[in-house]
Amino acid sequence: MSTDPIVHMEGIEKHFGNVIALNGVSFDVRAGECHCLLGDNGAGKSTFIKTMSGVHKPTHGSIHFEGRPMNFDSPRDAMEAGIATVFQDLAMIPLMSVTRNFFMGREPTKGKGLFKRFDTEAASKAAIEEMKKMGINLRAPDQAVGTLSGGERQTVAIARAVYFGAKVLILDEPTSALGVRQTSNVLATIDRVRKQGVGVVFITHNVRHAMAVGDRFTVLNRGKTLGTALKDEITAEELQDLMAGGQELATLEGSLGGTV
Amino acid sequence: MSSETTVDDERLKSESTMASLMKRPELGAIAGVVLVTIFFLITADSAMFTLAGFMNFMSPAAQLGILAIGAALLMIGGEFDLSLGSMIAFIGLFFGACVVNFGQPLILAIPLTFLFAAVVGTVNGQIVIRTGLPSFIVTLAFLFIYRGLSLVGLKAATDGSTQLRGIRPAVENDFLTPIFSGDAFPGLFLALADMGLIDTFQNGTPKVKGIPVEILWFILIAGIATYVLLRTPVGNWIFASGGDANAASNSGVPVRKVKIGLFVVTAACAALVAIITVLDSGSTDARRGFQKEFEAIIAAVIGGCLLTGGYGSAIGAFFGSIIFGMVLIGLSYTQIDQDWYLVFLGGMLLIAVLFNNMIRKRVTGER
Numbered sequence: 001m002s003t004d005p006i007v008h009m010e011g012i013e014k015h016f017g018n019v020i021a022l023n024g025v026s027f028d029v030r031a032g033e034c035h036c037l038l039g040d041n042g043a044g045k046s047t048f049i050k051t052m053s054g055v056h057k058p059t060h061g062s063i064h065f066e067g068r069p070m071n072f073d074s075p076r077d078a079m080e081a082g083i084a085t086v087f088q089d090l091a092m093i094p095l096m097s098v099t100r101n102f103f104m105g106r107e108p109t110k111g112k113g114l115f116k117r118f119d120t121e122a123a124s125k126a127a128i129e130e131m132k133k134m135g136i137n138l139r140a141p142d143q144a145v146g147t148l149s150g151g152e153r154q155t156v157a158i159a160r161a162v163y164f165g166a167k168v169l170i171l172d173e174p175t176s177a178l179g180v181r182q183t184s185n186v187l188a189t190i191d192r193v194r195k196q197g198v199g200v201v202f203i204t205h206n207v208r209h210a211m212a213v214g215d216r217f218t219v220l221n222r223g224k225t226l227g228t229a230l231k232d233e234i235t236a237e238e239l240q241d242l243m244a245g246g247q248e249l250a251t252l253e254g255s256l257g258g259t260v
Numbered sequence: 261m262s263s264e265t266t267v268d269d270e271r272l273k274s275e276s277t278m279a280s281l282m283k284r285p286e287l288g289a290i291a292g293v294v295l296v297t298i299f300f301l302i303t304a305d306s307a308m309f310t311l312a313g314f315m316n317f318m319s320p321a322a323q324l325g326i327l328a329i330g331a332a333l334l335m336i337g338g339e340f341d342l343s344l345g346s347m348i349a350f351i352g353l354f355f356g357a358c359v360v361n362f363g364q365p366l367i368l369a370i371p372l373t374f375l376f377a378a379v380v381g382t383v384n385g386q387i388v389i390r391t392g393l394p395s396f397i398v399t400l401a402f403l404f405i406y407r408g409l410s411l412v413g414l415k416a417a418t419d420g421s422t423q424l425r426g427i428r429p430a431v432e433n434d435f436l437t438p439i440f441s442g443d444a445f446p447g448l449f450l451a452l453a454d455m456g457l458i459d460t461f462q463n464g465t466p467k468v469k470g471i472p473v474e475i476l477w478f479i480l481i482a483g484i485a486t487y488v489l490l491r492t493p494v495g496n497w498i499f500a501s502g503g504d505a506n507a508a509s510n511s512g513v514p515v516r517k518v519k520i521g522l523f524v525v526t527a528a529c530a531a532l533v534a535i536i537t538v539l540d541s542g543s544t545d546a547r548r549g550f551q552k553e554f555e556a557i558i559a560a561v562i563g564g565c566l567l568t569g570g571y572g573s574a575i576g577a578f579f580g581s582i583i584f585g586m587v588l589i590g591l592s593y594t595q596i597d598q599d600w601y602l603v604f605l606g607g608m609l610l611i612a613v614l615f616n617n618m619i620r621k622r623v624t625g626e627r
Contacts, residue, residue, distance in 0.1 A: 076512070091510040093503030095571045095623065096496075104500050105512030107493035117491045144623045 004067060005030050006168050006199045007052065007083065012061035014047055021047040022058070023223040029168055029199040034190055035228075036202045036210035039220035040243050045203050048220065049172055052201070053085040054078030082167035086174065090157045094146030098138055099127040101145050102160050130159045134189055151182025155189050162193055169193060170201045175209045187213050207239045219243055285564030286576030288615045292562060292583050292608070300586065304593035311458055312467045313593070315475070321585025322478035323533055325578055327552055328559035329478075329485050330529030332577035335560050336489070337522040338502030338569030339395040341384060344530055344556055346406035348549025351377050351527070352534035353413045356424040356544040359431060361417055366436035373531050380406075381527030385520035403553065411546045428542035441539035443470025474536050478578070481529070485574035498522065503570030558605065559584055562612040566620060583608065 005028035014022040022044050029035045039045045050056045054072030063070045065081055072078045092101050103123050110119040124141030131138050134155050145153060154174050161169050175183045190213050194200050204210050218228045219242040226242055300308055307313050327344055334341055354376045358369035384402055388395040414422050431437050446469050452458045453466035460466050489495040500508035501515045509515045538544045562583060563576025591598050
């Protein structure tokens with residue numbers, strides 16, 4: 001935990017007209033950690049992710065990426081810098097094969113000029129290998145994504161982001177629509193990715209899922225962060241209370257390091 | 261470790277050969293060609309399956325097929341173009357006017373016609389993309405607009421007639437004419453006739469003078485389209501744009517460019533058919549390409565394209581068009597009333613859609 005954060009966001013505010021969606025959010029993520037962002041519906045999680053991934057520009061506040069102030073103009077900028085986001089729709093096309101999905105928009109090519117073509121063999125090989133690393137054995141590289149389970153699809157999306165050099169991986173409620181078994185698979189994937197040195201931002205409203213893999217926890221409530229806690233500083237019950245509105249806030253102040 | 265991977269790979273391959281064949285989108289169309297062939301082998305005069313008979317049904321199949329491949333690419337990309345048929349008349353008029361009214365040689369008239377087609381396709385594409393309206397509605401409007409413009413334009417070009425004649429004398433000696441009309445390889449067929457390998461008339465000239473050029477164009481375009489779809493990044497973008505435009509553009513696929521490009525390709529296919537038919541008949545009229553948009557879409561659907569986009573194949577559209585040609589021409593070799601053609605057409609479409617749904621469920625594992 002001694003390394004410098006890859007992304008450091010300080011005092012982020014985001015206003016949409018007269019609606020204040022974010023009202024002072026501070027958040028950072030370091031290489032090789034899983035930082036959970038918890039919040040109930042309407043807490044501002046989506047707006048926050050979109051700010052971090054370059055969809056929205058913050059109204060106030062600063063974003064530092066690897067120590068330098070950063071101003072992303074588009075999701076592409078953020079992607080190129082190494083911030084990858086796996087949204088809930090996963091950006092996967094069920095009718096297309098795993099390989100075609102994996103390399104969608106970033107197809108490897110061979111040959112030159114008019115004969116420049118999609119290197120399907122290299123792509124298939126890479127897709128199978130990457131999926132294997134994530135613990136999924138594909139039947140065939142041309143297996144359609146539609147035949148995969150929700151958890152497996154999530155894993156393909158994560159593997160894809162990591163393969164294309166993500167330093168920070170933002171996961172938008174990856175477990176919210178999954179069953180128990182698939183959830184544990186996805187959590188195992190998160191753990192694997194973290195060990196590869198990627199900083200994971202895990203957005204969820206499920207405290208148990210967060211406690212299973214998180215190193216640090218930040219709760220978002222009504223557009224504000226209520227501080228960040230380390231894994232052994234906080235219990236599931238306390239996180240739950242914080243998300244619910246912070247009735248027990250006073251008793252938690254100490255454990256949260258007085259940042260409330 | 262490496263030996264383990266090879267073992268795994270082998271297992272994957274042996275398992276997938278048969279299974280992946282069963283999942284190809286063109287499977288239905290190929291099965292259809294087999295069924296239709298069996299049907300006509302039983303019911304039709306044996307003349308249908310001579311070389312001459314083959315050319316007879318392949319020629320209309322090829323003209324439709326060029327359109328169907330364009331329509332299939334566009335459908336895989338998630339859009340329709342119902343103005344395809346009207347475009348043939350409209351672009352044919354432009355081409356005819358270039359040749360007859362402005363007296364241009366083909367070396368100028370043909371590139372100008374394709375340029376014109378590109379503009380027409382871009383107009384369709386831009387309106388669909390910029391308004392976000394369904395392409396069904398936008399191109400339905402252009403179905404009428406282009407047909408109407410063809411009528412108006414023909415009258416202007418011919419002083420009140422709806423047919424523009426005099427193309428044949430204008431292009432008779434043009435060196436490009438043989439590439440877009442008539443039969444290819446006449447020398448080869450003469451030689452084959454001399455050797456007694458193909459049927460001849462009594463005076464020794466071959467019954468089939470050569471391969472109608474549209475068949476060669478059809479095969480060439482089917483080949484190129486298949487290559488682009490399956491073996492290039494652009495092909496992947498086409499599938500992605502049609503499968504889920506939002507997901508595709510989030511992954512960095514230039515969805516707008518892909519779709520507008522596909523509208524242009526479709527218009528270019530219409531232009532090619534317009535040029536071939538205008539040169540072939542020596543005239544152009546306002547009813548050219550009437551209802552071809554539907555036939556092209558039906559051929560694409562028989563070929564495995566889903567109406568919702570993101571799935572299909574150019575090879576499928578190729579075989580779908582051959583089915584069309586066989587039925588259209590084949591019925592005249594049988595005792596069956598020609599008018600059953602339309603019934604057959606509708607029936608084929610219905611069966612194809614049901615079949616495609618089945619295949620899609622199989623591919624995606626839906627239940």
